[in-house]
Amino acid sequence: MKIIFHKDFHKTYTTDPAAAEGRLKPAEKKLRRSFDFVSAQPAKLIDIERVHTKTHIRDVQRATQVYPLALLAAGGTLQAARLALAGQPAFALVRPPGHHASPNSCWGFCYFNNIAVAVATLLDEGLIATALILDIDLHFGDGTDNTFDARQEVEYLHPEGSNNKDWLAECRRELDAAKPADLIAVSAGFDRHIEDWGTTLETESYRTIGSWVKDWAEQHCRNRMFAVLEGGYNHETLADAAQALAEGMQESR
Ligand SMILES: [Zn+2]
Numbered sequence: 473m474k475i476i477f478h479k480d481f482h483k484t485y486t487t488d489p490a491a492a493e494g495r496l497k498p499a500e501k502k503l504r505r506s507f508d509f510v511s512a513q514p515a516k517l518i519d520i521e522r523v524h525t526k527t528h529i530r531d532v533q534r535a536t537q538v539y540p541l542a543l544l545a546a547g548g549t550l551q552a553a554r555l556a557l558a559g560q561p562a563f564a565l566v567r568p569p570g571h572h573a574s575p576n577s578c579w580g581f582c583y584f585n586n587i588a589v590a591v592a593t594l595l596d597e598g599l600i601a602t603a604l605i606l607d608i609d610l611h612f613g614d615g616t617d618n619t620f621d622a623r624q625e626v627e628y629l630h631p632e633g634s635n636n637k638d639w640l641a642e643c644r645r646e647l648d649a650a651k652p653a654d655l656i657a658v659s660a661g662f663d664r665h666i667e668d669w670g671t672t673l674e675t676e677s678y679r680t681i682g683s684w685v686k687d688w689a690e691q692h693c694r695n696r697m698f699a700v701l702e703g704g705y706n707h708e709t710l711a712d713a714a715q716a717l718a719e720g721m722q723e724s725r
Contacts, residue, residue, distance in 0.1 A: 473718050474555055475503050476486050476548040478512040478562040487539040487595050489705045490569055490581035493533075498711035499565060505506055507718060510555075512547035512548030512566065517591060520546060522592040523585055525576045532583045542568055542583040544574050549586035549700045550593055556655060557599055561686075563660070563718050564700040571613030572658050578615065587659050588619040591626060600626060600654035604688075606647070608681060609661025609702040612668035616659065627651055635675050636666070640681075652692040656685055662704030662713040669705060678713040682720020697721060 478501060484493045503509075507708045520529055520543070533539050545566035552562035570587060573578030587605060605620075607613045607630045620626035629646045633639030662678070664670035689697040701719060704710035 473507050473722055474560055475509045475560045476506045476512050476552045476562060477509050478544055481567050485541050488581045490567055495707050498707050499714050502711045502715050512544050514543040515547035515550055519589055519593045520584055522596055523588045525677055527666050528576045538583055546584045546586045546589045550590040552698040553590035553594055556696045559695055561651030561721050562698045566701055569702040571616045573615040582667040585615045585619055587657055588616050602653040604650050604653040604656045607659035609659055610663040613659055636672060636677055639672055640677055653723055654693050655696040658685055658699035659702045660699040660712045660717055665709045665713050667706050667709045675712045675716050678716040679720035682717040685725050686721050
């Protein structure tokens with residue numbers, strides 16, 4: 473497991489909770505003890521343009537504090553996807569998040585859709601023909617869904633469940649029912665944690681999810697899997713859940 477990160481992700485680029493001061497500090501500290509870090513590189517405009525319209529890109533460019541970090545977050549996620557393709561599981565610890573960014577609009581603390589840019593790039597380059605996206609964030613990734621709505625080659629899952637047990641059961645059902653694909657990507661929001669906004673999932677559940685993703689990847693796509701941070705606003709539990717997910721992606725159950 474490689475962690476894609478950059479010290480600039482500690483910059484406070486807006487006043488929203490995803491940009492909160494110190495949000496990624498506990499996660500960085502914790503993950504550094506167990507995993508190798510790779511420095512994130514900014515995405516190329518050509519890759520952003522695979523998903524977003526020129527109008528939307530211009531709007532983000534006008535947010536001068538946000539733009540360089542939005543490029544870095546998308547680029548770091550693409551690096552994670554390329555590592556995954558080479559059989560090296562990876563987690564992109566990045567911000568701003570992306571799953572509420574649609575081709576021509578964004579909201580919910582998102583600007584460019586990191587996971588969509590990464591998956592679309594691998595598809596466009598002919599490196600994969602199909603992908604499965606599992607979104608474990610509290611919120612539905614409307615941006616990701618809108619991006620791939622017309623593209624049959626990408627399946628998007630967003631399990632719902634009002635308590636820990638029901639949510640896990642739904643996640644299991646959806647993974648079991650998913651079509652085989654060339655790669656599995658996880659939109660890893662941790663705001664569904666029991667001590668975060670969603671008050672649902674235990675820390676250990678993220679380990680379970682990670683191990684299911686690994687099992688799925690081994691079974692269907694030669695272990696090609698990556699995850700990218702989305703939401704998660706309790707800084708301490710974000711760290712615990714990210715660690716559990718990353719460890720789970722290295723363990724089979
Ligand atoms: Zn969320």
